[in-house]
Amino acid sequence: MAESDARNSQGQTLLFHESRSCASQMARLALAAEGLAVTDHGAGVPRMPAPAQPLPVLVHEGRIYAGLGPVLRHIAHDIAKPATSWSMKPAPNREPHEALAWISDAVEAAPLADGLTRHSLAGSGAPLLRLIKGRLDETLSTRAWLSPGRPGVADFAWAVIVRRAEWAGFDVSAHPALRQWLTRLDRKVKLHRFTAPPARRLGGNEAVPLGPARPALI
Numbered sequence: 257m258a259e260s261d262a263r264n265s266q267g268q269t270l271l272f273h274e275s276r277s278c279a280s281q282m283a284r285l286a287l288a289a290e291g292l293a294v295t296d297h298g299a300g301v302p303r304m305p306a307p308a309q310p311l312p313v314l315v316h317e318g319r320i321y322a323g324l325g326p327v328l329r330h331i332a333h334d335i336a337k338p339a340t341s342w343s344m345k346p347a348p349n350r351e352p353h354e355a356l357a358w359i360s361d362a363v364e365a366a367p368l369a370d371g372l373t374r375h376s377l378a379g380s381g382a383p384l385l386r387l388i389k390g391r392l393d394e395t396l397s398t399r400a401w402l403s404p405g406r407p408g409v410a411d412f413a414w415a416v417i418v419r420r421a422e423w424a425g426f427d428v429s430a431h432p433a434l435r436q437w438l439t440r441l442d443r444k445v446k447l448h449r450f451t452a453p454p455a456r457r458l459g460g461n462e463a464v465p466l467g468p469a470r471p472a473l474i
Contacts, residue, residue: 270297278370286409368381372384
Protein backbone atom coordinates (compact mmCIF):
# COMPACT_ATOMS: atom_id res chain seq x y z
CA MET A 257 0.00 0.00 0.00
CA ALA A 258 1.37 3.40 -0.95
CA GLU A 259 1.58 6.29 1.48
CA SER A 260 -1.01 8.13 -0.64
CA ASP A 261 -3.47 5.28 -0.10
CA ALA A 262 -3.17 5.75 3.65
CA ARG A 263 -3.77 9.51 3.33
CA ASN A 264 -6.80 8.90 1.12
CA SER A 265 -8.47 6.54 3.62
CA GLN A 266 -10.40 9.62 4.94
CA GLY A 267 -9.84 8.83 8.58
CA GLN A 268 -10.81 5.17 8.30
CA THR A 269 -8.94 2.54 10.23
CA LEU A 270 -8.08 -0.32 7.86
CA LEU A 271 -6.80 -3.79 8.72
CA PHE A 272 -5.42 -6.15 6.08
CA HIS A 273 -4.86 -9.69 7.30
CA GLU A 274 -5.03 -13.46 6.81
CA SER A 275 -8.14 -14.26 8.81
CA ARG A 276 -7.12 -17.69 10.18
CA SER A 277 -3.63 -16.71 11.35
CA CYS A 278 -2.82 -16.06 15.00
CA ALA A 279 -1.46 -12.65 14.00
CA SER A 280 -4.79 -11.70 12.42
CA GLN A 281 -6.79 -12.87 15.40
CA MET A 282 -4.53 -11.03 17.85
CA ALA A 283 -4.87 -7.74 15.94
CA ARG A 284 -8.62 -8.01 15.39
CA LEU A 285 -9.30 -8.92 19.01
CA ALA A 286 -7.12 -6.11 20.37
CA LEU A 287 -8.71 -3.51 18.10
CA ALA A 288 -12.24 -4.66 18.88
CA ALA A 289 -11.56 -4.67 22.62
CA GLU A 290 -10.44 -1.05 22.42
CA GLY A 291 -13.69 -0.14 20.65
CA LEU A 292 -12.02 1.05 17.45
CA ALA A 293 -14.18 0.89 14.32
CA VAL A 294 -12.15 -0.96 11.70
CA THR A 295 -12.71 -1.59 8.01
CA ASP A 296 -11.68 -5.24 7.89
CA HIS A 297 -9.99 -6.60 4.77
CA GLY A 298 -9.13 -10.27 4.57
CA ALA A 299 -6.46 -11.51 2.19
CA GLY A 300 -7.22 -11.26 -1.51
CA VAL A 301 -9.30 -8.08 -1.47
CA PRO A 302 -8.50 -5.02 -3.63
CA ARG A 303 -5.89 -2.58 -2.34
CA MET A 304 -3.94 -5.26 -0.57
CA PRO A 305 -0.62 -4.05 0.84
CA ALA A 306 2.48 -4.67 -1.22
CA PRO A 307 3.89 -8.20 -0.84
CA ALA A 308 6.96 -6.78 0.91
CA GLN A 309 4.77 -5.66 3.81
CA PRO A 310 4.14 -8.46 6.32
CA LEU A 311 0.56 -9.04 7.44
CA PRO A 312 -1.31 -7.87 9.36
CA VAL A 313 -1.13 -4.28 8.12
CA LEU A 314 -2.96 -1.57 10.06
CA VAL A 315 -3.71 1.87 8.61
CA HIS A 316 -4.61 4.26 11.44
CA GLU A 317 -4.79 8.06 11.30
CA GLY A 318 -2.97 8.07 7.96
CA ARG A 319 -0.03 5.97 9.12
CA ILE A 320 0.84 2.41 8.14
CA TYR A 321 1.92 -0.24 10.65
CA ALA A 322 3.11 -3.41 8.91
CA GLY A 323 3.66 -6.69 10.73
CA LEU A 324 2.31 -8.08 13.99
CA GLY A 325 4.87 -6.40 16.27
CA PRO A 326 4.34 -2.83 15.02
CA VAL A 327 0.56 -3.32 14.97
CA LEU A 328 0.30 -4.64 18.53
CA ARG A 329 2.74 -2.09 19.92
CA HIS A 330 0.81 0.75 18.26
CA ILE A 331 -2.43 -0.49 19.79
CA ALA A 332 -0.79 -0.81 23.21
CA HIS A 333 0.98 2.56 23.10
CA ASP A 334 -1.39 4.82 21.17
CA ILE A 335 -4.87 3.31 21.09
CA ALA A 336 -5.39 1.42 24.34
CA LYS A 337 -7.49 3.03 27.02
CA PRO A 338 -5.71 3.98 30.27
CA ALA A 339 -5.87 1.40 33.02
CA THR A 340 -7.98 3.70 35.18
CA SER A 341 -10.89 3.35 32.73
CA TRP A 342 -11.09 -0.35 33.64
CA SER A 343 -9.86 -0.22 37.21
CA MET A 344 -9.96 2.56 39.81
CA LYS A 345 -6.54 1.55 41.11
CA PRO A 346 -3.61 2.77 38.93
CA ALA A 347 -1.10 0.10 38.00
CA PRO A 348 2.52 0.23 39.23
CA ASN A 349 4.90 1.83 36.72
CA ARG A 350 6.90 -1.37 36.31
CA GLU A 351 3.97 -3.32 34.87
CA PRO A 352 3.73 -1.68 31.44
CA HIS A 353 7.30 -2.79 30.68
CA GLU A 354 6.44 -6.33 31.71
CA ALA A 355 3.31 -6.24 29.53
CA LEU A 356 5.38 -5.09 26.55
CA ALA A 357 7.71 -8.04 27.13
CA TRP A 358 4.70 -10.37 27.01
CA ILE A 359 3.64 -8.73 23.73
CA SER A 360 7.10 -9.26 22.24
CA ASP A 361 7.03 -12.91 23.34
CA ALA A 362 3.61 -13.35 21.71
CA VAL A 363 4.87 -11.89 18.44
CA GLU A 364 7.72 -14.41 18.42
CA ALA A 365 5.40 -17.27 19.37
CA ALA A 366 2.67 -16.56 16.79
CA PRO A 367 4.27 -18.42 13.83
CA LEU A 368 4.85 -21.47 16.01
CA ALA A 369 1.29 -21.32 17.32
CA ASP A 370 0.00 -21.22 13.74
CA GLY A 371 1.59 -24.62 13.14
CA LEU A 372 0.42 -26.37 16.30
CA THR A 373 -1.11 -29.82 15.83
CA ARG A 374 -1.61 -32.84 18.04
CA HIS A 375 1.78 -34.17 16.99
CA SER A 376 3.73 -30.91 17.19
CA LEU A 377 2.69 -30.28 20.81
CA ALA A 378 5.16 -32.99 21.77
CA GLY A 379 7.76 -31.90 19.20
CA SER A 380 8.39 -28.48 17.72
CA GLY A 381 5.59 -26.96 19.79
CA ALA A 382 6.90 -28.30 23.10
CA PRO A 383 8.84 -25.11 24.08
CA LEU A 384 5.71 -23.01 23.54
CA LEU A 385 3.63 -25.46 25.54
CA ARG A 386 6.16 -25.34 28.38
CA LEU A 387 5.95 -21.55 28.39
CA ILE A 388 2.15 -21.67 28.57
CA LYS A 389 2.09 -24.28 31.33
CA GLY A 390 4.99 -22.65 33.17
CA ARG A 391 5.61 -18.90 33.12
CA LEU A 392 2.20 -17.88 31.78
CA ASP A 393 0.25 -20.07 34.18
CA GLU A 394 2.43 -19.02 37.12
CA THR A 395 2.03 -15.32 36.31
CA LEU A 396 -1.75 -15.60 36.07
CA SER A 397 -1.82 -17.46 39.38
CA THR A 398 -0.77 -14.23 41.09
CA ARG A 399 -2.59 -11.56 39.06
CA ALA A 400 -5.77 -11.14 37.04
CA TRP A 401 -4.20 -9.85 33.81
CA LEU A 402 -0.88 -9.67 31.99
CA SER A 403 -1.51 -6.00 31.21
CA PRO A 404 -1.50 -3.35 33.96
CA GLY A 405 -4.78 -3.18 35.86
CA ARG A 406 -7.00 -4.36 33.01
CA PRO A 407 -7.15 -6.82 30.11
CA GLY A 408 -4.91 -5.41 27.41
CA VAL A 409 -2.97 -6.26 24.28
CA ALA A 410 -0.70 -8.73 26.08
CA ASP A 411 -3.73 -10.65 27.33
CA PHE A 412 -5.46 -10.66 23.94
CA ALA A 413 -2.33 -11.87 22.16
CA TRP A 414 -1.64 -14.72 24.56
CA ALA A 415 -5.30 -15.72 24.72
CA VAL A 416 -5.18 -16.37 20.97
CA ILE A 417 -2.08 -18.54 21.42
CA VAL A 418 -3.58 -20.51 24.32
CA ARG A 419 -6.78 -21.11 22.37
CA ARG A 420 -4.71 -22.31 19.40
CA ALA A 421 -2.88 -24.71 21.72
CA GLU A 422 -6.23 -25.83 23.05
CA TRP A 423 -7.42 -26.64 19.54
CA ALA A 424 -4.29 -28.76 19.10
CA GLY A 425 -5.02 -30.78 22.23
CA PHE A 426 -3.73 -28.79 25.23
CA ASP A 427 -6.06 -29.37 28.21
CA VAL A 428 -6.57 -25.92 29.71
CA SER A 429 -8.99 -27.31 32.30
CA ALA A 430 -5.99 -28.80 34.12
CA HIS A 431 -4.68 -25.26 34.73
CA PRO A 432 -7.22 -23.30 36.81
CA ALA A 433 -5.41 -19.96 36.52
CA LEU A 434 -5.38 -20.14 32.73
CA ARG A 435 -8.97 -21.34 32.56
CA GLN A 436 -10.23 -18.58 34.86
CA TRP A 437 -8.25 -15.94 32.92
CA LEU A 438 -9.80 -17.07 29.64
CA THR A 439 -13.24 -16.98 31.25
CA ARG A 440 -12.67 -13.43 32.48
CA LEU A 441 -11.48 -12.36 29.04
CA ASP A 442 -14.46 -13.95 27.33
CA ARG A 443 -16.85 -12.07 29.62
CA LYS A 444 -15.22 -8.75 28.75
CA VAL A 445 -14.43 -9.08 25.06
CA LYS A 446 -16.33 -12.14 23.78
CA LEU A 447 -13.08 -13.95 23.14
CA HIS A 448 -14.82 -16.83 21.37
CA ARG A 449 -15.84 -14.51 18.50
CA PHE A 450 -12.22 -13.83 17.55
CA THR A 451 -10.46 -17.15 18.06
CA ALA A 452 -11.18 -19.58 15.26
CA PRO A 453 -9.67 -23.04 14.75
CA PRO A 454 -6.79 -23.34 12.30
CA ALA A 455 -7.32 -24.65 8.79
CA ARG A 456 -7.31 -28.43 8.55
CA ARG A 457 -4.00 -29.90 7.46
CA LEU A 458 -3.57 -32.98 5.30
CA GLY A 459 -1.46 -36.07 5.78
CA GLY A 460 -2.70 -37.27 9.15
CA ASN A 461 -1.38 -34.21 10.97
CA GLU A 462 -4.66 -32.35 11.27
CA ALA A 463 -5.22 -29.53 13.68
CA VAL A 464 -8.64 -30.59 14.93
CA PRO A 465 -10.51 -29.11 17.89
CA LEU A 466 -10.26 -31.15 21.08
CA GLY A 467 -11.66 -30.65 24.55
CA PRO A 468 -14.41 -28.22 25.54
CA ALA A 469 -13.32 -25.27 23.41
CA ARG A 470 -15.48 -24.60 20.37
CA PRO A 471 -14.79 -21.01 19.24
CA ALA A 472 -17.35 -19.61 16.84
CA LEU A 473 -16.14 -19.21 13.27
CA ILE A 474 -16.27 -15.70 11.85
